[in-house]
Amino acid sequence: MNSNNLLQKLKQQAPLPLFNLTETHHRQLSEKLNFLDKNTVFWQTDSALNDQLAAEVQQPITLQHFDTIGSTNQYAKSLCNQMKLNAPHVIVSDQQTNGVGRYSRPFASQDGGLYVTLMMPDFQIETEQIGLLTTSLAMGVYDAIGAIFNQEVQIKWVNDIYNLAYQKIAGILVERGANQTLIIGVGINLHQDLPAELAGIAGNLLAKQPSSQERQAFLCRLIRELLIESRQFDQGRFLPRYRQHMLLMNRQVEVKLGQQTISGEVTDVDDTGQLIVLEQDGRQPQRINAGEVVKIYY
Numbered sequence: 001m002n003s004n005n006l007l008q009k010l011k012q013q014a015p016l017p018l019f020n021l022t023e024t025h026h027r028q029l030s031e032k033l034n035f036l037d038k039n040t041v042f043w044q045t046d047s048a049l050n051d052q053l054a055a056e057v058q059q060p061i062t063l064q065h066f067d068t069i070g071s072t073n074q075y076a077k078s079l080c081n082q083m084k085l086n087a088p089h090v091i092v093s094d095q096q097t098n099g100v101g102r103y104s105r106p107f108a109s110q111d112g113g114l115y116v117t118l119m120m121p122d123f124q125i126e127t128e129q130i131g132l133l134t135t136s137l138a139m140g141v142y143d144a145i146g147a148i149f150n151q152e153v154q155i156k157w158v159n160d161i162y163n164l165a166y167q168k169i170a171g172i173l174v175e176r177g178a179n180q181t182l183i184i185g186v187g188i189n190l191h192q193d194l195p196a197e198l199a200g201i202a203g204n205l206l207a208k209q210p211s212s213q214e215r216q217a218f219l220c221r222l223i224r225e226l227l228i229e230s231r232q233f234d235q236g237r238f239l240p241r242y243r244q245h246m247l248l249m250n251r252q253v254e255v256k257l258g259q260q261t262i263s264g265e266v267t268d269v270d271d272t273g274q275l276i277v278l279e280q281d282g283r284q285p286q287r288i289n290a291g292e293v294v295k296i297y298y
Contacts (some may be wrong), residue, residue: 030142045127049216053090056220057227066093072117073185080177085121090223092116096187102170112192112209115220116185118226118245123182129234130174131273131289134158137215139242140225141186147225148218151205154247157266157275157293161188162247166298167203185225190215236271241267253277255288262286 050063069075072091079089095111125133138159145151145161153169154162161170169187177183191206210218230237243249248266255262255277264279264286275288 010207047220051215053223056224057088059227060087060224061090062087063090063092065089068095068097069093069115070097072096072115073175073183076117076119076183076185077175077177080119080179080181080183084179085119085181087121088223088227089119090116091119092191092219106127112190112204114188114190114215114222116187116188116219116222118184118223119177119184120182120184120230121229122180123230124180125182128272131158132236133230133233133273134172134174135242135269135273136229136238137174137184137186137226139238139245140229141170141172141188141222142245144218144222144225145205148214148221149206149210153245155242155245156247156296157269159271163203163205165203166247166296168201169205170201182230184230186222186226190218202235239269239271239273248275248293252297253293255291256294257288257291261294 048102049065050061053063054061066072069091072093074090076089079091093115095113096115135158137156138161141159141161142153144154145153152164154164154166156162156168159172159174160168163169170186173185175183175185179208189202189204191204191209194202194204246266246269249268250266252263252265255275262277262279264277266275267285268276270276270287272289275291275293277286277288279286
């Protein structure tokens with residue numbers, strides 16, 4: 001199927017118009033399309049935004065924009081189970097009611113953020129390259145933020161984005177879908193009222209809400225940067241800049257590896273994207289390809 005006809009195919013499957021649904025119509029559609037959840041609220045198709053995105057990335061691409069959705073990544077996984085894409089597809093929502101981060105943790109996804117999933121069909125990658133891919137995507141988010149908002153941010157290994165107050169402002173979740181589809185989910189706190197329990201932990205990128213034009217420009221630039229990084233990550237050219245902007249460099253950290261926790265100083269990220277930690281006892285450096293930095297000593 002030509003990916004440019006994706007939205008048309010979705011409409012053809014629906015018993016009622018796909019966009020601007022009433023609550024009753026939405027329930028009827030959900031019964032017909034079992035990959036939609038009850039939290040999904042469709043937004044009017046924005047052909048101008050789709051055209052702007054296609055012009056930015058210079059290739060065929062389709063986009064769905066929702067007011068509210070359960071999870072853009074979950075929707076993407078269900079979507080690629082239903083049909084095979086032939087070109088990248090973007091799902092973007094103004095908020096999520098069931099956002100999920102790493103280790104299946106809830107991800108705060110209120111209005112005032114931008115929640116995006118990029119689907120790339122037939123994406124081939126070797127297991128040993130996964131670390132490079134995930135680190136490169138963080139660099140893509142970093143570059144999009146700098147290009148549109150001129151804001152300086154920091155990267156926490158593997159691919160979280162922090163503001164200069166050491167608060168998390170963005171997360172990336174990379175998953176696999178059917179038909180070798182790469183699913184890249186990005187959630188960014190642009191400017192929102194965060195829950196009290198996240199005070200001091202999470203923050204905002206901006207001091208005020210961006211204009212709709214700024215949001216659209218940022219979305220398009222973000223997708224462009226993610227596409228670029230996903231195509232050339234294996235060359236590792238981003239790594240010197242990644243190291244330069246990595247929050248953890250030369251800091252004492254605690255890293256959780258399954259049931260084990262190690263403490264030491266971060267000395268580098270190697271050419272495969274692994275974190276190198278020199279333990280406090282001065283033994284050989286640990287190379288970590290999968291783990292969670294649970295504490296940073298500033």
